[in-house]
Amino acid sequence: SREKLDSYYCVLFNDEHHSYDHVIYSLQRALGCELGEAQLHTTAIDKEGRRAVKAGHYASCQEAKEEIKRHSENVSQRPLHVEVLHADVMAHQKFALRLGSWLNKLMGYSSDFRQIFCQICLKEEAGSEKPCFISRLMLWDAKLHKGARKVLHELIFSSFFMEMEYKKLFAVEFVKYYKTLQKEYISDDHDRVLSVTALSVQMFTVPTLARHLIEEQNVITTITETLLEVLPEYLDKNDKFNFQGYSQDKLNRVYAVIFDLRYVLVSKPAVWTDRLRERFLEGFVSFLRILTCMQGMEEIKRQIGQHIEVDPDWEAAIAIQMQLKNILLMFQEWCACDEELLLRAYRECHKAVLRCGTSGRLREKTAFHLCGHTLESRPYRVSADPVSIHLPLSRTLAGLHVRLSKTGAISRLHEFISPEEFQVELLVEYPLRCLVLVAQVAAEMWRRNGLSLISQVFYYQDVKCREEMYDKDIIMLQIGAAFMDPNQFLLLILQRYELADAFRKVKLSKDPDLIKQYNMLIEEMLQILIYVTGERYVPGVSNVTKEEVVMREIIHLLCIEPMAHSAITKSLPENENNETGLENVIDKVATFKKPGVSGHGVYELKDECLKEFNMFFYHYTKTQHSKAEHTQKKRRKQENRDEALPPPPPPEFSPAFSNVVRILNCDVMMHILRTILQRAVELETHLWTEAMIQMVLHLLSLGLLEEKQQLQKSPEEEVTFDFYHKATRMGSSALNAVNVLMLLEKLKRVPQLEAQKDTVNWILQMFDTVKRLREKSSVTTVMSTSGSEATKGDEAQSTQDKEKAERKRKAEAARLHRQKIMAQMSALQRNFIETHKLLYENTLEAQGKDDAVMEEESMSSAIDCSKIALGPKRGPSVAEKEVLTCILCQEEQEVKLESAAMVLSACVQKSTALTQNRSRILELSG
Template sequence: MVRTAVWLFLQWCDERFNFQATFLQCLAKHVPNIYSAEMDPLLEKQEEMVQAAILYPLECYLFGEDPDIFLEKLQQSGTSQLCGKVFKGGETTYSCRDCAVDPTCVLCMDCFQNSIHKNHRYKGRRAVKAGNYTSCQEAKEEIKRHSENVSQRPLHVEVLHADVMAHQKFALRLGSWLNKLMSYSRARKVLHELIFSSFFMEMEYKKLFAVEFVKARHLIEEQNVITTITETLLEVLPEYLDKNDKFNFQGYSQDKLNRVYAVIYDLRYVLGGKPTLWTDRLRERFLQGFVSFLRILTCMQGMEEIKRQFGQHIEVDPDWEAAIAIQMQLKNILLMFQEWCASDVSLHVRLSKTGAISRLHEFVSPEEFQVELLVEYPLRCLVLVAQVAAEMWRRNGLSLISQVFYYQDVKCREEMYDKDIIMLQIGASLMDPNQFLLLILQRYELADAFKKLKPTKDQDLIKQCNVLIEEMLQILIYVVGERYVPGVSNVTKEDVTMREIIHLLCIEPMAHSAITESLPENENNETGLENVIDKVATFKRPGVSGHGVYELKDECLKEFNMFFYHYTKTQHSKAEHTQKKRRKQENRDEALLPPPPPDFSPAFSNVVRILNCDVMMHILRTILQRAVELETHLWTEAMIQMVLHLLSLGLLEEKHQLQKCPEEEVTFDFYHKATRMGSSALNAVNVLMLLEKLKRVPQLEAQKDTVSWILQSTQDQEKAERKRKAEAARLHRQKIMAQMSALQRNFIETHKLLYENTLEAQGKEDAIMEEERDASTI
């Protein structure tokens, strides 16, 4: 073996031999013999053979001397700036916010503690884990679940040639050998020189490396890399398409999906650097890639549709993890595509000035455009969430509950739940408000619930109806009240992040890590927390035990919105309890009123019309009347709470519009609609009359302060209304008098000669009459 190693070393060093060809011949000869297809190979013997036949002569060739002597010299030459540590899944890594070029620049704990970066702004996080499992327990449960169902799926078997397996085993061994060498800085230099003195001597490889090395713009502009990556995805994913060309990942292979995730990460990396200068060719190639990416989204739209199970419970829960995982992988890709579009000045300026909604007619003709279709899928998803909450899908198993959880969870909500709310806001801005609400009632199957009631003793049916009404009212609150989205209103990303933090800290003081985990991350795994936390919170250092937490600043408490759309039901209850307790300690009433929201942008300004349309007033009156009459179970305190919140939003909106614009320009007449009778019947009532009666309902004692505030606001509104009407009447009379005076002056000016002759004749007539009086006197 020693003689073989020396002979190989001398042969590789001989300039007459091609090193690459000779080395590959060596592998072809020795690897299959070393890694034979034995069931129980002697590992020590294998290691001895591979060292002698391959690795030792290779080290001699690289180092130019005995490897042991060379490596000893490396150890004595000093330590490296990079430790070369290979991170395991879940291991803590650190990234310096001030110095890191991109999110891949990380340090291990030891290097971080011994570096200057610990005094910079930094972020600690877990190393990338293998697969999509957040813990060992989750992975074990997944394995267990698949093992229970193993008999239901045929095993996939492939036969590999023994030589192929041998080379696979050697590749693993070669990887560990390279990892050992890379732990030495000078060894890395040698390996680096080896690559450049061999691989890059060929012009073809040099060009290929240059393409890979240049910035994303060149890859897109010259190599059309976005299209290449997306087309690669489309080549890998067809096996998961159903007969309708929609993805269906039932019985998926985790290994194959891991390859899909790797390709998606390539696309994410390419889109990481937004161009500062656009060219026509770059724009053309980017749009080609984007169109190709839309084909993937088309396959995702409506994938893995589910039908409500009646009668019998499903036997086996369907797989759902893969579809959610794909959605999570593509979340940042979607955001990055939007950022690229916004960076194109020629496109961005037009959109920022006119709004994308107002330009829809440029792309779709009025005959083809149907806004109802625009909101159909988002509305289906939100209604599904409501029906799951009402336990109408309980026979569909736990997988559906898991999907609904992720739909609203911080990991997915930006591109799922939040976007569906925005789509409803777009629909509300384009549709007649009454028509929009009728569509909502129809999709929630609640149209009959707001007509004349038919008595029922079915408690399950009553409970379902109540939950659906609560969920619908909640969505209506979000549509008219949630405006902290750039484009929907004039807010920035920092404003959005501050609002998220404010509402988290309204629940309770939190540690830095707890806040970070509750905020969505961008494409660089950043939450924006560091940029705004000091504006809204103060850090309370830990005592003898425990950890430091952030507490909300007092001036930010006024931003609390009890129906913040990212609260879970548990968070909503806890935040409400915390804020009422605080107000009670301050000897204040317990009315948790909505903060005045920012103005909608012009394209969304019509959304507020929902608040004072006829159908909305009917919904509010019906719920209040049921609570006042106490004759039916079709109301809950949560419903009343939401109705009061909507009434408060309407009053705040009207007050704001009257302060902002002249009265004659304000068409939002919420107070007028609230005082209008519900019908022409003798016993008809309006909203304000119902609120007066609501104060006397013992079950709603907790809502009395909010009711009192609304009634006081309406009284103030009534006084202001009377004052405005009196002032308007005075101005109207003044205007009429001014018009009459102007007409009189205009008439005199127009008929000046006639007016002068009339005055002259009148003068003569008066003189004659005076003379006649004098004569008669004499």
């Protein structure tokens, strides 16, 4: 029969699960071939994707197939992919591949043939539900071997991608079957470059084509829905992602879908149509569903008693955050292009955040009282309840809010969300919990939770993630500060940081570990308050540009130490085009110092940029903060200046954030500042540290700078910010009550805070400056008719102030110079004493005896003799003391014959005129 005469092939296919050595070993064992032959087979399989390793009857080929599978299973978890194919099938497949290569060459010569080919491939059969030819080929892509895939992709490139019209039609077909193609790619084991899905970059990055696909094919929604469909296995019972026990290979393939979303959004449209607006918003809402699954995912709870046994997986969640970072930024930028779209997107995002925040509403509200103010909130403790570091929804809302402020569209926000619906306390709640978690990790309260949490906190603040994590949480707190009553905002902060008792008259534990924990939490809380009130270099939070933001980042990096170009680049966040913006601004703030014989060139900060240094810059790590502070204090010391490092005047908040400054002068803030300063002054409690005092002084500086700027800009009656009055007001009606100003005066006398003395003096000077500005403003208001005289008086006062400051500077410089000279003299004196030790001891001994004898004689003579001025019994006369001042060290000393010798400088030189014995040689020992 024909079946007996038919020949078959045993065909071995390539996969990504077996190594070269595994395949060679399996072929040698199964086929009994030599090493060289097995290597030839393996090389061909890797290059073309398949190879016929045995030809013959069906039975022999089937036997070879089973042997190859059996041996390959011994060295790997899964067997090699082997098929037995009829010789005719192999011939047809070989012919199809040759035909594909020939068509590929032909289309390079003839554009007419190319167009005919495209038309036929796109033609659908009338009345049939079958896809067109090119769609069928794409859907077969995952089933083809490597060689066939290469031919197919080359065919698409040389035909459809050479004609813009057909490229658009091909893209439509591609998007139509996008979900199926991506699912097959994720199930496949071949690399991305060998998949038809890799062609997406050729279509989605063309601006006109991307816009067409958004409008006509709703590609953003298609991509986001694909993401949700390929990740259902990672959803828990609460519909939140949980990547415990995830497959790294599968997630890497899922990233391809995320990349496609990035390609579509890479170029913003210049013109918006109603259809484009609707389709984009539909896609954005679909994307919010992904963020909803991530909001609060992988919650953790503090371990108490026993250390966690196994560190949970954290890399997958952080990796997805990194992949989505640029997409989140691009979505926000697209929304900001159109005011109507921005407001609608903000409303949708706001709804999504509120939906996710319903879980904690079951608890009854409790009241918290302090300084005559009350906060009612639902009880929650980060140290006891579940908390998550993943909050992409809240952070997206913060990004959109900043863009509302920047574009001015925030004035219309009430049209889309009423003040009652806004619920700012709920918006602030989750980012605040996250920041408290970071503070508690720093206070070593989560040590039993292992390295997993420490790694998450590291990435949360690292340059790779901070732009869409940490920075956005600070912005969300600024939004809360702008909308909430300042006292209630601070009460919420105190409650979430679990520091309510630390600032009430409650007797705290004396356990040193608990005190250390309290101190760390207070420091972290003060630091966040500094960031909320002082960090304004965000477009929208204040009127700054992206270039100014990058310049500030570079300035603070170079304040630590001079850096190489690569080091600066690594420390700056990248945008969607992997650019940092460094090249555009580096020459404005730094000069390049060329390398020497060894080493590399570095950038050094220009002197005029040093005034922009902020010791509590929010992107500094603790190590960078300490290093920058040390470097700047050392520089100021070398310049014979004081070591005060006050904050630079911050840019003015934009109108949407202008209420944030009210935090600085509210009652609760004054209570916090007074309490910490009083603890330091009284020295009766351990609930304060030098770092804490530094932060309190920084907050005082921010308050005074804010009031100074407002007084210089507007007349006093228009300035409602009254930091000076609040700081100089008594804390209570008690007899021993003090104000901040009095505490600062006392602080200068605390020996442990000697290093902060210059900063305290600077703040006291600022208090005087603000006081004068208020007095000057009052005088100007009352005596408006004599404006010129007042101006002259102010000018005279200003001149006096300048003279006083100049005198003080010179006196300080003289003091430092004297200290330096005295130190040198002391060193020389010690050296001299060491050299002439014996002589010095004899002199001191003799001097001591003489002093004792003289003292005895003077005392006895004073007792024996009466005070008679004239006559034979006249008493001893008292010699007048002669006191001289040393011109070098300014020390005063009585001149006596028997006292210490006076040192005179002299020059010893051999003289040819004033000598009797010219043959004598002088040995110069001086």
